Amino acid sequence: MRLVILASGNGTDLQSIIDSVEEGSIPAKIAAVISDKEGAYALERAKIHGIPTYCLSKKDLKDRFYRELLRIIEEINPDGIILAGFITILNEEIVNKFQNKIINIHPSLIPSFCGKGYYGEKVHKAVYEYGVKYTGCTVHFVDAGADTGPIILQEVVKVEEDDTPETIAEKVLEVEHKLLPYAVKLFAEGRLKVEGRKVHINQFK
Ligand code: GAR
Numbered sequence: 001m002r003l004v005i006l007a008s009g010n011g012t013d014l015q016s017i018i019d020s021v022e023e024g025s026i027p028a029k030i031a032a033v034i035s036d037k038e039g040a041y042a043l044e045r046a047k048i049h050g051i052p053t054y055c056l057s058k059k060d061l062k063d064r065f066y067r068e069l070l071r072i073i074e075e076i077n078p079d080g081i082i083l084a085g086f087i088t089i090l091n092e093e094i095v096n097k098f099q100n101k102i103i104n105i106h107p108s109l110i111p112s113f114c115g116k117g118y119y120g121e122k123v124h125k126a127v128y129e130y131g132v133k134y135t136g137c138t139v140h141f142v143d144a145g146a147d148t149g150p151i152i153l154q155e156v157v158k159v160e161e162d163d164t165p166e167t168i169a170e171k172v173l174e175v176e177h178k179l180l181p182y183a184v185k186l187f188a189e190g191r192l193k194v195e196g197r198k199v200h201i202n203q204f205k
Helices: 012-023 041-048 058-076 092-097 121-130 165-188
Strands: 002-006 029-035 053-055 080-083 102-106 134-141 151-158 192-195 198-201
Touching: 002 012, 002 058, 012 029, 012 041, 012 165, 029 041, 029 058, 041 053, 058 092, 080 165, 102 165, 121 165, 134 165, 151 165, 151 198
Parallel strands: 002 029, 002 080, 029 053, 080 102
Antiparallel strands: 102 134, 134 151, 192 198
């Protein structure tokens, strides 16, 4: 099982996958890390671990961005693609070519606080302002919509009285670092079966 990981930022979610692969709990190889942001620390993390990196600037490539992204992914020909804090919404062509093979992590309990415009700290600010008592994170397969694909795993995080958007972000991220590698492990072990909107998890390996 060869994986490509797409990341735009600090790359702590990416790091959680790298660590689990290196510990041997995810039976897969990370074939490459691709970023849409120059200078993303995620690229440095990959380099430190000897993983090939690619950086595609949307600003420079403009309407060639998706073509170039698909070209690189097809060249690598991975068994799965993991979006670990990737800000760009993939286009239909890429999503259709890798149906049920693209996994995303989102820092809220989908279908709340998700979709276009909800990413990173914007999510936690919206959660804070709405005054919900619980938030969390969701790992899901990617379909042609924004954060609408079948849900693999979710975990709840309690919002406390003295929480701020920043402390909510910290608490959610800590949970992400367990949930994402576990979802990738289930995927790599072939234990996920998608039936319509439902993802069935084979508990017996
Ligand atoms: C994570 O919280 C991830 O869930 C979120 O970006 C952060 C990346 O952190 N992803 C999205 O908002 C996607 N819609 P990281 O760069 O430290 O891994």
